[in-house]
Amino acid sequence: MTQATGQTTGQTTGRAVRHDAMRARNLALVLGEVEARGSLTRAALAEITGLTKTTVSKLVADLIEAGLVVEAGTVRDGERGRPGMEVRISGDRIAAIGLEINVDYLSVRVVDLARSVRLRRTQAVDNRAAQPVDVIAALGDLVVKAVDEAVDIGLHVVGGVLAVPGPVDLSTGFVHNAPNLGWREVPVAELLRLPLPVLVENEANLAALGELWFGAGPPDFLYVSGEIGIGAGLVVQGRLFRGARGFAGELGHVAVSPDGPLCRCGARGCLERYAGQDALLAAAAVADLAELISLLEATDSRALAACERAGWALGVALSSAVNLVDPDTIVLGGIFARLFPWLADTVTGTLAAHLGQMRGAVPPVIVSRLGTEAAALGAAGQVIRQVIADPAAALHT
Amino acid sequence: MTQATGQTTGQTTGRAVRHDAMRARNLALVLGEVEARGSLTRAALAEITGLTKTTVSKLVADLIEAGLVVEAGTVRDGERGRPGMEVRISGDRIAAIGLEINVDYLSVRVVDLARSVRLRRTQAVDNRAAQPVDVIAALGDLVVKAVDEAVDIGLHVVGGVLAVPGPVDLSTGFVHNAPNLGWREVPVAELLRLPLPVLVENEANLAALGELWFGAGPPDFLYVSGEIGIGAGLVVQGRLFRGARGFAGELGHVAVSPDGPLCRCGARGCLERYAGQDALLAAAAVADLAELISLLEATDSRALAACERAGWALGVALSSAVNLVDPDTIVLGGIFARLFPWLADTVTGTLAAHLGQMRGAVPPVIVSRLGTEAAALGAAGQVIRQVIADPAAALHT
DNA sequence: CGATTTAGTCTACGTTGTGGACTAAATATC
């Protein structure tokens, strides 16, 4: 008889469950349902969660005491009987901050627990001309000012996440390569000294989460972000897909044509060489994106042809992505959001042509509604999500 | 202030935790640790799980009573003190059955809870020449006989999974299209009438799980399966990745060349047209795989060139897969396992050339060790995994 | 053979959810 030698079938989480864990889970369940539905009475929460009215009352009392929820007024469902008291997420205490370093700006967004954007700050600056240490110092200043302003309006910022345009080693906050910024081997987390915990994460991934939580994202979609480099964030069942080492979503180096132009990565025919910003501007013989858009609006034939070819290449690469990772929807962000009117038809047509007839409907291609805010909002959303997932941790502060 | 309109950040599981759920989780934790480490004493379990010796004793007593574990003898760790009693998974009661329909055989494997293969049955038959209803009836007969034999040796087969070579609607067990079998719109689950619950699942996915649990699979890898159609199963952190609708892994229709030969799916330049079995045999001008292998062994130049081109195409398609889903390792199964000696160098070389220098080491390409057993073992492993993940359910039978 | 070490069992206790009794707050009916 053959004895198995592989990985175990069980998926041990290594975590025993005790009474405190049980309570934490039920607190999270109640808070999550309140968030999902806007507001609920205790009786409704008991019905939805299956817990007894007694238990729900106790859990809600704990959440009120922690400042995570508030009572928001009475509400009646039927004709008779005691009216219930609505409980909703409190936007007046806990908040999170999202940070972003992009090519030509630094930005921060403060978001409260009810997911309202309470503060927006953007600073225009050419980050490619600056040293990483200076960029990060300037960002730190922006954050400290924003946090002070948040405190002034009664908010308690519990943490943040920083979006950078390149793959990130999540355990160290180290950025090996950010082509849009011209950065290599930058210890971003180490350089970022702030009086609150801030993690570092890839911009495309955070923008995808931003679309999910603040945009029109369905639970499963592929978000495409792009400047010089092109990245993708994949959300499946409301969760980010990262791959084995966190380097999934390198759409920019998917092969469009195996004998195509040589890429800076060393391979040939990468999407970036067709649809990256540099490739687009070169094909249209213009110096920047604003000029390209002007020419497109003037229906300049060379500019339109450049967009057509970029759209075709995006469609080919996205057809491979759809075959491999099976998203419901494709959301175009970054420069592709700005160029959407001139890209969408070609992308969708090429996608349809390359997907064939065997997988039913072609995933719709939509434009990001959040524009340049997607990544910073996704960053803040990560922290909000953590608080809602583990309210018991907030009870002890 | 902008109010969020997207999906909630919380990920409600909708499941309250009560005392019985707490016990079920701790039972699963203990059983999972015993499975992971082969055998453990109660004292060691207490140390590993963090539960008290009292609690572990009670949990182990429940598992022994359910026939999931047995005491296997005394063992000593240090020099002195009372020797501990080893507890290990019992292979003598609970078992699962894996089923597989492939092009030219039907097979079943009975696997016990200790993941030993206790029974192997394979029936050679040309399934493409048969009607689906007849194929499934023949499979049913094979299963009933195998289950009877399992009962004879004291095993209790609690359920099974059937592997079919095509995408499967998991909720209905419906197979829309299985190109290797020539099937379209087949209600497989409905046709399969058996005295035990059997689910239906895609063969490439199950083979990937087979490699994970019974082969040499690391926790993250891409398994490539192929006959006429080419599919891939992606395992990330020990879990199968399915995509939004369960149609991920369609490696066979990833574009190798955007202007390549027309595929039966309607697109151009799909991998299948370069590396699928029909394409390979046509390029080598042979009638079947055995003949191709004979010619390869005789170093026939046309046969070698056919393999070279298939390997090149695989390398191009796999480079897109690696960029998008970031696996650690690539495992070649199906016909590619048989052709591995003539494919491996070209696949690895092309992969390296197309990945460029920006993502560190190229994922190693290895051959499946399980051969044609991978899918059936993966299928049985699914049921075993379910029992180990929820032993409390087994306590009530 | 007693001291020491380690495993495993026993038992009272603490935490958290349950379930029925009860109070509170409303409307419908007479």
Next chain:
DNA sequence: GATATTTAGTCCACAACGTAGACTAAATCG
């Protein structure tokens, strides 16, 4: 306007499950 009825929310004794220290059991060392 008083009573009956309906529904929300609180009170309180109880059940389930893990904890922690006491205790027994099984070994080796000196």
